[in-house]
Amino acid sequence: MRPFKVIRPTNEKEAMEQVSKGNASYLAAGTDLLNRIKEHVASPDSVVDLKSLPGMNTIEVTDQGIWIGALVRLSAVSSHTDVLSRFPAVCETIIHAATPQIRNMATVGGNLCQKPRCWYLRHEGYSCVKNGGTGCWARDGENEFHGIFDNQICSATQPSNLAPVLVAHEAVIEIASKDGVRELTADQFFIGPSSDPLREVSLEEGEFVRRVMLPESTRAGSWAYEEAREKQSFDWAQASVTLLLDRGGRKGDHRVVLGAVSPAPLRRSDIEKKIDGSDDEIAEASGIAGAGATPLSENGYKIPMLKGLIGKAIRSARSRKEG
Amino acid sequence: MHEPRESNDKKAERKSPSNDDLNLVGTPFRRVDGRAKVTGQTRFADDLTFPRMVHMKLVRSTVPHARIVSIDTSAAEKMPGVLGFLTGESMPHPFGILPVSQDEHALCVDKVRFVGDPVVAIAAITEEQAYEASLVVKVEYESLETISNVEEAISTPEPRIHEYGDEGNLHKKLSMQFGDTDAGFEEADEIFEDVMYFEGNTHLPMEQHATVALTEETDRVTVYSSTQTPHYLHRSLTKVLEIPAARIRVIACPNGGGFGGKSDPFNHEICAAKMSLKLGRPVKISLSREEVFYCHRGRHPVLMKIKTGVKKDGTLTSQHLQTALDGGAYGSYGVASTYYTGALQTVTYNLPKYRFDSIRAFTNKAPCGPKRGHGTPQPRFAYEVHLDKIAHKLGIDPAEIRMQQLVDPESVTSNWLKVGSMGLGKCIEAVVEGSGWKERHGNLPDGHGLGLACGSYLSGAGLPIYWNHMPQSGVQLQLDRSGGVALFCGETEIGQGSDSVIAAITAEVLGIDLKDIRLCVADTDLTPVDLGSYSSRVTLMAGNAALQAAERARDLVAKGAAEELKVPAKELVFAEGRVFHGENPDTSMSWQDAVIAAESRFGTLGTTGSYVPPRSPGRYRGAGVGPSPAYSYSAAVVETRVDRETGIYRVEHVWMAHDVGKCINPAMVMGQIEGSVYMGLGEAMMEEQVYRRLPKKRSNALVHKHPSLLEYKSPTFADMPPVTSYIIEDPDPNGPFGAKEVGQGPLLPMMPAVANSIFDAVGVRVDQVPIAPHMVRQAIEAKDKGKEGRFGPKSFPEIDFGTPLRVPTPEEGGDGKAVNIDEAGVRDGTGTMTERTDAVKGGE
Ligand SMILES: Cc1cc2nc3c(=O)[nH]c(=O)nc-3n(C[C@H](O)[C@H](O)[C@H](O)COP(=O)(O)OP(=O)(O)OC[C@H]3O[C@@H](n4cnc5c(N)ncnc54)[C@H](O)[C@@H]3O)c2cc1C
Numbered sequence A: 001m002r003p004f005k006v007i008r009p010t011n012e013k014e015a016m017e018q019v020s021k022g023n024a025s026y027l028a029a030g031t032d033l034l035n036r037i038k039e040h041v042a043s044p045d046s047v048v049d050l051k052s053l054p055g056m057n058t059i060e061v062t063d064q065g066i067w068i069g070a071l072v073r074l075s076a077v078s079s080h081t082d083v084l085s086r087f088p089a090v091c092e093t094i095i096h097a098a099t100p101q102i103r104n105m106a107t108v109g110g111n112l113c114q115k116p117r118c119w120y121l122r123h124e125g126y127s128c129v130k131n132g133g134t135g136c137w138a139r140d141g142e143n144e145f146h147g148i149f150d151n152q153i154c155s156a157t158q159p160s161n162l163a164p165v166l167v168a169h170e171a172v173i174e175i176a177s178k179d180g181v182r183e184l185t186a187d188q189f190f191i192g193p194s195s196d197p198l199r200e201v202s203l204e205e206g207e208f209v210r211r212v213m214l215p216e217s218t219r220a221g222s223w224a225y226e227e228a229r230e231k232q233s234f235d236w237a238q239a240s241v242t243l244l245l246d247r248g249g250r251k252g253d254h255r256v257v258l259g260a261v262s263p264a265p266l267r268r269s270d271i272e273k274k275i276d277g278s279d280d281e282i283a284e285a286s287g288i289a290g291a292g293a294t295p296l297s298e299n300g301y302k303i304p305m306l307k308g309l310i311g312k313a314i315r316s317a318r319s320r321k322e323g
Numbered sequence B: 001m002h003e004p005r006e007s008n009d010k011k012a013e014r015k016s017p018s019n020d021d022l023n024l025v026g027t028p029f030r031r032v033d034g035r036a037k038v039t040g041q042t043r044f045a046d047d048l049t050f051p052r053m054v055h056m057k058l059v060r061s062t063v064p065h066a067r068i069v070s071i072d073t074s075a076a077e078k079m080p081g082v083l084g085f086l087t088g089e090s091m092p093h094p095f096g097i098l099p100v101s102q103d104e105h106a107l108c109v110d111k112v113r114f115v116g117d118p119v120v121a122i123a124a125i126t127e128e129q130a131y132e133a134s135l136v137v138k139v140e141y142e143s144l145e146t147i148s149n150v151e152e153a154i155s156t157p158e159p160r161i162h163e164y165g166d167e168g169n170l171h172k173k174l175s176m177q178f179g180d181t182d183a184g185f186e187e188a189d190e191i192f193e194d195v196m197y198f199e200g201n202t203h204l205p206m207e208q209h210a211t212v213a214l215t216e217e218t219d220r221v222t223v224y225s226s227t228q229t230p231h232y233l234h235r236s237l238t239k240v241l242e243i244p245a246a247r248i249r250v251i252a253c254p255n256g257g258g259f260g261g262k263s264d265p266f267n268h269e270i271c272a273a274k275m276s277l278k279l280g281r282p283v284k285i286s287l288s289r290e291e292v293f294y295c296h297r298g299r300h301p302v303l304m305k306i307k308t309g310v311k312k313d314g315t316l317t318s319q320h321l322q323t324a325l326d327g328g329a330y331g332s333y334g335v336a337s338t339y340y341t342g343a344l345q346t347v348t349y350n351l352p353k354y355r356f357d358s359i360r361a362f363t364n365k366a367p368c369g370p371k372r373g374h375g376t377p378q379p380r381f382a383y384e385v386h387l388d389k390i391a392h393k394l395g396i397d398p399a400e401i402r403m404q405q406l407v408d409p410e411s412v413t414s415n416w417l418k419v420g421s422m423g424l425g426k427c428i429e430a431v432v433e434g435s436g437w438k439e440r441h442g443n444l445p446d447g448h449g450l451g452l453a454c455g456s457y458l459s460g461a462g463l464p465i466y467w468n469h470m471p472q473s474g475v476q477l478q479l480d481r482s483g484g485v486a487l488f489c490g491e492t493e494i495g496q497g498s499d500s501v502i503a504a505i506t507a508e509v510l511g512i513d514l515k516d517i518r519l520c521v522a523d524t525d526l527t528p529v530d531l532g533s534y535s536s537r538v539t540l541m542a543g544n545a546a547l548q549a550a551e552r553a554r555d556l557v558a559k560g561a562a563e564e565l566k567v568p569a570k571e572l573v574f575a576e577g578r579v580f581h582g583e584n585p586d587t588s589m590s591w592q593d594a595v596i597a598a599e600s601r602f603g604t605l606g607t608t609g610s611y612v613p614p615r616s617p618g619r620y621r622g623a624g625v626g627p628s629p630a631y632s633y634s635a636a637v638v639e640t641r642v643d644r645e646t647g648i649y650r651v652e653h654v655w656m657a658h659d660v661g662k663c664i665n666p667a668m669v670m671g672q673i674e675g676s677v678y679m680g681l682g683e684a685m686m687e688e689q690v691y692r693r694l695p696k697k698r699s700n701a702l703v704h705k706h707p708s709l710l711e712y713k714s715p716t717f718a719d720m721p722p723v724t725s726y727i728i729e730d731p732d733p734n735g736p737f738g739a740k741e742v743g744q745g746p747l748l749p750m751m752p753a754v755a756n757s758i759f760d761a762v763g764v765r766v767d768q769v770p771i772a773p774h775m776v777r778q779a780i781e782a783k784d785k786g787k788e789g790r791f792g793p794k795s796f797p798e799i800d801f802g803t804p805l806r807v808p809t810p811e812e813g814g815d816g817k818a819v820n821i822d823e824a825g826v827r828d829g830t831g832t833m834t835e836r837t838d839a840v841k842g843g844e
């Protein structure tokens, strides 16, 4: 591994200054960043350790919702009683992410800002639109795990398990920036390649995520999370479905967000509309899973897989409600 | 002198032991290396450090096939801490594990053959300095066409990856016919044919390879290494370093897992020794995980076509198997692997006529070699799935079709393998019973299935890797007045428990405590030769050598004790640290006193034991691969739940029965069974060592798809189902106490049993491994659409295997020899895989 300098800023301003100097990266737990350094796909001269900043490691429960600091470990979120009781889908998606060891280390901020798993992007031998070059190797190459929606420019999928559920809950992402704090909703935060192929999240130079808020107003009446992956113990998803029913007690206020099939979490209001309690809602909803999909040579299987997952999610959310 | 024993001594009240009673063998005694392993005291090669030790790194090729135009180390020489370099010219002699494939160099000379091939070695004071320096070495290459798979190797005979081999880029090509297979097919009521694929995968030992070499005098070198085969490494070092063997000492450290991945002599081991000689300092190299993926020598990817003639009642009449192996860039054990993809098809079910054709291609990928089951899991997968299909089509229970035609014990197969004890029937019965197979197979609800498959493996290859008449295992015992016994043996502990096995056999015979045995193993200066921990040979071969040495020691001590106790030596019994008179246990003395009695009479005490396997009946060229003193047998039933909607499946339970002949230690046997189940599951479900091409402008290189533990998928605890193991004991006359192997055999049934269970669950076939959920999903989708519910390879390439070597079977009155040597264009053999002429040629 290439040596690098570790900088421990004492305040947010210093952190932003340090990271803007030369070739530097923010560091949280390092479970993603260090892998990329080891694999020679990232080579920062210095890393700015966010863990030295105060106040980003707490979960705060308010009437408006639950604020989760960017440095809170994934396992701390999934075992937090208030998160569990009010936003159980969030905990479920976390439990599907990585391994217990990784979840004990990995932070929420790092999870949202991890780089995609495209195996071309993660090999030092390739350059493509995503790392400043041109073209996409996966398009005509090996794309078994790539996206089937919005995949014209870059088909690498958003790897974060948290991303879809945050979009479904319309979570607020609080960002520290040079001009103070700014907020984005999760669906504004995660971006696709047409906005900027170099980024997956809309953080500007020097900015970092301070905390995330799960709004009380989006608590679900029932919910489900279904995920398919190649290896069952731990693996990144091949496809996932996050389903929230009757959010905020509003009948029919559903959310269906697909994960691991597109560059940003994909909300599917067309599918939401089919979930109407009718007898054939499952067939109707899963039947249109592939609408708008443009599968590549090796990933067409994701459409039938999504169909299966949507059916399972509806059954599971319905039975949870009844049970 | 010994104290007179009190008559109320507890020992005397116990049942008087006789030689038929085993005290230690067969009990779950604690491993002799167990405590050190779990408390972190075991010293693996990477734990070693010596005064003035320096570190070495290898600069590896970044291109898959190229001529080396120039090597520029000038920038690296100026880097801090750098002490020295080596390049290929300094070690011009080729080496390789098999005498017939001496095709490797310690560092590449002229040419590189895969991404990861080492070109330059650099030593520096610290590992980081060596690494930093390795980054600035400039190697200029002139690219050659890259061969990425078997098809390309066939269609691209030039440029050749190696200047030797059967033709073009085919390393090995063979065709053998045992009996009149055409007549066999004519007798059949139905003929079945399948094409199957087994993807390559790697061993993934926890310990990454490491070596430390020390130069004691100017021309003496000691090499500590994580190797399974110190003896073969010793030979390669002699050859490449041009130093007499007697001046090279190889010590195999305990291996943190090997599984076949540390059975070849490796370039980094030779470079460390050379560098140490050059610098006069200890030199260490510890490979990174990425480099371990480049060392590889793992499972060959094999495409197979299997055709079998069957009578209506399920009786097999004839089989024709064709296999095509993707060998990677070097020979390694490949010639043996090639034969192994056919050799053991005959030892489970009666196969009266059998034809086997095979090729092994050179490709520009990390070299393949032996991995647990060496060459046999691939055809076993094909055979067991094929048989499941046959049984289904004929309406015969899959367990029944196997039971009705088991090979007889003490028989000779159509390809001239001598089978000894044969416990497969008992294995099948155990798993059928345990899993509730009869009631549940075919009757479980949709999405739930049971699959059954079997396997067999060698208890040691019958022949050594190079031609010789010497023992394949040796043990030396040294006894003295302390009562302690020093046991010297060249065997290598790779985690499989071989230290415990030889110690237990010795302790059993001498009737002493395991703790009184001091082991000195795997040290070419001090221990008698043992060929290594490969081919599941150690329990049987080193075990027999230990048995012989121990019996000789017992007889020697008995002579001394007999005089002292004034009873005939042959009436003495050795147990519980004492020597008893069998008839009258009150007459006894302690073991220590007995040794003192013997040492007083005969002087310094020592005995040796050695083992040479029996000669195999096969006399045709190629008959050297397959024979073994004894075959182990295994049967598995796997229960699987498949989700139709996603294709995701979970193995929920495994029942595995293994015929180990005689169990030396049930805890260790179960450990091997469960470990094999685990590894087999990985191969069945997810593991693959696969490659991808770099873009044209970046040399078009063929790179490993995921040389990291993050991306190379392998099961974890959470993927592991409950396993019910059955230890079946069908003692083999050739095994020590009847023992056969267990290290590799139980892996074999796993892959086909998983595939068969998926069929039982959802009625579709995936004819390849690993089986990814999407393959199951695609097969289900195809079936739903009215097409064949199958995912797998479509066809086998047209290959001219040449005229088969025709060998009449024992049933046809053959004598083990081929009848058409001239026509087939091969020489007849003595049954050895590497004959004297080859050995001499290869060795010089
Ligand atoms: C074996 C394994 C399996 C995994 N499986 C899954 C999975 O199934 N699902 C899943 O979602 N993830 C998975 N992951 C990824 C894992 O969740 C992430 O690596 C982890 O969440 C990253 O958090 P971290 O704190 O370690 O981030 P780091 O590695 O420290 O940082 C990751 C990136 O985010 C940036 N960053 C970190 N914090 C901030 C912040 N507050 N603001 C702005 N930028 C920031 C860093 O600069 C860096 O680029 C897996 C990882 C491993 C190793």
Ligand code: SF4
Binding pocket: A118, A119, A120, A121, A128, A129, A130, A131, A135, A136, A137, A138, A139, A146, A153, A154, A155, A156
């Ligand atoms: S999918 Fe995206 S990241 Fe991967 S090669 Fe294409 S452009 Fe690059």
